[in-house]
Every structure is written in C-alpha cells, then in structure tokens.
Amino acid sequence: MDREPNIPRLGVGVGFRTPFKSELFLNRSEVDFLEITVDHFLDRGAEGDDELRLLADHFTLIPHGLDLSLGSAEGLNESYLDRVADIVEKVKPPYWSEHIAFTRADDIEMGHLSPLPFTHRAIDAISENVEIARRVIDVPLILENITYTMQMPGAEMTEAEFLNRIVDSTGCGLLLDVTNLYTNSVNHGFDANAMLSALPLEAIVQLHFVGGRWDGDTLIDSHSSATPPEVWDLLTEVLDRAPVKGVILERDENLPPFGEILDELRRARTIWQELES
C-alpha cells in the first residue's frame, strides 16, 4: 500500500553540496533530483536566491531542514519556520522533510539533532509542532529517523513503536535513513532487519544512505565514506518492500571525486530497476 499516492516518483539523487555544483550540471542526466539543506539557504541573500533558482530550473528540489526542532516541548521558533516556508514556497517541492528530534531547549541551541524519549508525551509534542508547521507550510512533510548515542530515559515503547505512532498521529510520511537504522543497530546491539519489519513500511516516502566511520567500536554517522555492504543490503530490502518515491545519497564530509558519487547513484538505480523488473 502507498500512503502518499500524490507524491510522484522522483528516482535517485544526491544531497546538494556546493563543491560539486559544476559536476551536477555536467552529469545532469544521471541525477534525478536533489535534496537541499534548508539551513544552508536561510541567510542566502541575492546570490543564494540565484543559486536556488538555477538549481530549481534544472532539478526537482526537496528542502531538508535540520533545525526546526519538531520534538521541542516548548514549541517551534516561528521566525525560523517562516524562513523555511519562504524556501519551500520558492522551490515548490512535492514534499519537504525534517527530523524526529530536538535541537533547542530553553535558550540553548545545541546545533545538533538530539533524541526524543520514546514516550507518549514526546509523540504529542511532535504532533502539535507538525500541526503548527502545517498551518504555515502547505506542502506534505515527511519525518526522518536519527542516530543516537544514548536512549533518553523513561521510554514507554520501542523505537519502532514510537515511529509507528508518530506516523499515525501526525499523518506524515517517513524519510527512512537506512544508514541511521544500521548505525543504531550496531551501536545499540539490535537486529536492523527485525527493526525494519516493525516499521510502517507503507509510510516510507524517501530514503537516505551513505557510509560513516568507526571511532573505536562505535559507528559514527559522519556521512563521510562509501556506503558499506550492510547498508546496501538494507536499502535493497526497503526498496523491495516499501512504496519509496526517492532515494538520496547523503554525503557531507570527505567528499570524493564526483565519479564515485555517480557510481553509488547508478548502483542504487540498478538495484531498484532490477527489483521492479
């Protein structure tokens, strides 16, 4: 079943990063769509507006936010929300995305996605905030699972149950980051495939994938290396079982020659096509 039939199939793309802008245009036919990090364009000025326009003229753009702090019990920062709305309005995407996390509490900006406790109150908080965001941004919102170094105390359910309830309560689709799922399974010792089977597969709209790095026996989601075999396996499994519309390679650090990025996009596209044929 497909819970988001109105969202078109986008294909396989990459998270836009300025250093490989020229290569993107040189290899236009190999990149089906782009994800843009909203926060990189918030203080954009005239040059940033030009860049957005240029990208939007050639690619479908999906705005991806980092700092809305949808899980904050204190509510949303409205001026930030307005600025996100301005970008969504500009690029007219089929949907936009944010994280199941909080980044701000009291006046402290953590500047990083922090985990929510798997509780009913946290589900209420994120549902209330999604409702506020919807009043300002009239485009479907999908929510991404994050990695965590620790589980917040007071859990009343498993992570899979938490994600299921959030999808039900907010009516949002899911951006499943398969690398985050794999990373958490390694660091917290659970079976990634079992977790996948417990997720609301019919709500998955988009995927993220990339490789991280090891720090001792902890896997860090640094978005800094080639996608490992375990993540390719998970990606294949999800593509086989969920009504995915788009797949994004989310490389941030240690950017390789663009040819390596293209190789990964081709590989994901081939997997997807083979599953469908």
Added chain:
Amino acid sequence: MSLRELQSQFARLVTDDAYRESLRHEAIGAENRNLPHRLAADAGVLAHAATLKRKRAGAAAVRLPLVRHVLADQFFEQFDQFAGAHTLSREQRYDRDALTFLTWLASRIPVDEQLKGIGPRLSQAIRINRHELTGRLRRAYIGIARVDGRQLPESARFPNGMCLCVWLRCPGSQSLRRFVLRMPFT
C-alpha cells in the same frame, strides 16, 4: 520530570561541561541520584556532548584557517575547552561561535603555558581571521537584484511586473530582511 524539563536538562548537560561535571561529582557515592545526576554520569550523554563539540570545531576550523594553522593539533584541544563553556548563538551561529572563540583564545595567551610560546604568531593570526570574519558579519548590505513575478510573486503587483529586491542585515538582531522596491524605470 516533564518532557520540557528533561530537554532543558539534557541541553544544558551536553553544552555546559562545568555543570555536567559538578552533577557527576555530586552523584558519586550519593544514595538517591535523581535524573539529572544519572544523565550527567551517562556515557551516551558525554558522547553526545563530544559530537556537538566536534561539529562546532569543524565549522570553526574552516572559518579560522590561520589560527588553525598556527595552533596545529592544539586547535581542537583549545576549542574543546572553549565549547564546553560557551553555547552557540541563534543567528549566524558558526560565524559568531568562531568570533567568540577568537576572543576567548586571545584572553588565554598570557595564562596558558602552551600558548605563551607561540603568542606573537597566534595574536597575529587571531587579528587577521577576526578582521575577515567581522568584515563579513558587519556587511549590512547583502545584495540587490532585478526580479520579476517568476522569481518573486510579490512583484506581480507592480505595473510591469518588475521590481528591485534588496537584502539587508538588521544591525541588532542580525536577521536578514528582504525589501521589494518598485523599479524607478522600465
């Protein structure tokens, strides 16, 4: 503890080293440890705090190439100390963070034995990187462009559908504002 209190405690614990350490010490040997004490002693909280600092340090290193060069490996050690006592600002966060780090670092030169030896070179690097960064931040005028209805729907209300758009940075809040002006000519 309410969700709001939990988030507030967590945010403070992962951004304020002194606060976290004081709770951790209080917790040692205590019989009834409350939630903030337990969180302060949690290895995952420490790891999260380290991740936050690593991200800020990476952003500062890009903005302060000379200081990074002069400090070499000490850059991340020094930034770690700084970040544990200073939180990010809301607007222009990584630029402001890098500037606050420079001020803090300059104040450390006379008192930090490791910095004393490279004091003159470091002071010069601080001055140069600060000059570059403040120049960028103080720039009130960001840009001007001729736009039409396709780029800016508001411009459709003007007679020929063309207008000028000016971006300015507000001196107090540092937030970005956009002003749409009617074109004085066609």
